[in-house]
Amino acid sequence: MTRTPVNVTVTGAAGQIGYALLFRIASGHLLGADVPVKLRLLEIPQGLKAAEGTAMELDDCAFPLLRGIDISDDPNVAFDGANVALLVGARPRTKGMERGDLLEANGGIFKPQGKAINDHAADDIKVLVVGNPANTNALIAQAAAPDVPRERFTAMTRLDHNRALSQLSKKTGAPVSEIRKLTIWGNHSATQYPDIFHAEVAGKNAAEAVNDQAWLADDFIPTVAKRGAAIIEARGASSAASAANAAIDHVHTWVNGTADGDWTSMGIPSDGSYGVPEGLISSFPVTIKDGAYEIVQGLEINDFSRERIDASVKELSEEREAVRGLGLL
Numbered sequence: 001m002t003r004t005p006v007n008v009t010v011t012g013a014a015g016q017i018g019y020a021l022l023f024r025i026a027s028g029h030l031l032g033a034d035v036p037v038k039l040r041l042l043e044i045p046q047g048l049k050a051a052e053g054t055a056m057e058l059d060d061c062a063f064p065l066l067r068g069i070d071i072s073d074d075p076n077v078a079f080d081g082a083n084v085a086l087l088v089g090a091r092p093r094t095k096g097m098e099r100g101d102l103l104e105a106n107g108g109i110f111k112p113q114g115k116a117i118n119d120h121a122a123d124d125i126k127v128l129v130v131g132n133p134a135n136t137n138a139l140i141a142q143a144a145a146p147d148v149p150r151e152r153f154t155a156m157t158r159l160d161h162n163r164a165l166s167q168l169s170k171k172t173g174a175p176v177s178e179i180r181k182l183t184i185w186g187n188h189s190a191t192q193y194p195d196i197f198h199a200e201v202a203g204k205n206a207a208e209a210v211n212d213q214a215w216l217a218d219d220f221i222p223t224v225a226k227r228g229a230a231i232i233e234a235r236g237a238s239s240a241a242s243a244a245n246a247a248i249d250h251v252h253t254w255v256n257g258t259a260d261g262d263w264t265s266m267g268i269p270s271d272g273s274y275g276v277p278e279g280l281i282s283s284f285p286v287t288i289k290d291g292a293y294e295i296v297q298g299l300e301i302n303d304f305s306r307e308r309i310d311a312s313v314k315e316l317s318e319e320r321e322a323v324r325g326l327g328l329l
């Protein structure tokens with residue numbers, strides 16, 4: 001049976017994450033080995049030539065699933081008919097820039113993109129925001145798209161989730177495949193809280209298996225939370241292939257579901273669960289079935305976790321207030 005291609009829009013397509021992402025989307029890793037895709041690349045005018053070069057390389061791969069590539073600097077064109085949107089392009093923080101300036105500059109990107117999604121995307125649109133500050137950029141785009149169900153706007157914390165899996169695997173010696181139910185709570189920032197109290201390593205409670213509070217507080221949590229900065233320090237550029245990989249994982253799991261007995265972490269609009277104020281786009285443990293996610297309910301949150309979740313959520317609330325103050329919500 002011939003399937004209709006899925007339209008996948010990628011913003012910031014000429015950037016370093018874009019370069020690591022597009023080939024994997026075109027080869028079937030995003031949606032599945034039997035799902036044809038059409039790529040819609042959005043760039044700013046200065047990025048168009050490089051995006052065209054990437055498109056030439058995509059052509060040269062002769063990917064059987066790739067049914068077309070369109071390139072534009074107009075969000076209204078790039079999001080037309082989009083089924084999946086990966087919002088990667090963002091304004092990076094530069095020297096001397098205050099947080100308010102950064103939020104304002106990103107408002108200038110994510111507000112018009114949200115409006116273009118509202119006006120032109122397909123009814124089943126799923127949006128993943130990767131560009132930082134990802135959670136609040138997702139909130140800005142969502143606010144500009146009142147006709148799109150709000151749960152379709154998500155922010156990426158899957159890279160943090162994957163980083164936490166890897167660190168826990170190194171500590172316990174168990175392969176990543178034997179670790180389940182890890183959670184990233186809060187913001188994709190240094191305040192995020194990677195939680196192993198409900199995680200399992202080879203079927204045993206992870207916190208009990210580790211049994212090392214000092215490692216948890218002084219090594220694991222800061223290593224995961226500050227990994228982005230450590231990569232920048234080491235590479236001289238922010239994470240790209242691992243970020244692209246996490247974006248693939250995020251959408252693949254959103255479309256295909258979580259495994260039985262496991263969950264994943266996604267930045268999603270809060271429904272008030274776990275004391276996270278309603279509407280904030282915060283990371284939660286989620287299970288996914290038939291393309292719809294649900295927050296895992298009923299987890300007992302100990303004092304150690306509560307304090308850290310609250311700190312990250314406070315930061316998200318402050319970011320929301322700041323963009324409200326800028327008239328972006």
Ligand SMILES: NC(=O)c1ccc[n+]([C@@H]2O[C@H](COP(=O)([O-])OP(=O)(O)OC[C@H]3O[C@@H](n4cnc5c(N)ncnc54)[C@H](O)[C@@H]3O)[C@@H](O)[C@H]2O)c1
Pocket residue numbers: 011012013014015016017018042043044046047088089090091092109129130131132133134156157159160188238239240243
């Ligand atoms: N959530 C996460 O886990 C995570 C991880 C890594 C990086 N990031 C973020 O992802 C973003 C992209 O990273 P990168 O390394 O690819 O950056 P990059 O600078 O290499 O590429 C960004 C691209 O976006 C383009 N761009 C800028 N404004 C645009 C707009 N309005 N429309 C379309 N394109 C636009 C630029 O021209 C550039 O080509 C950054 O904000 C980075 O901080 C997030």
Ligand SMILES: O=C(O)C[C@H](O)C(=O)O
Pocket residue numbers: 132159227228229231238239243
């Ligand atoms: O781009 C950054 O500031 C870091 C990035 O969000 C990461 O977690 O690697």
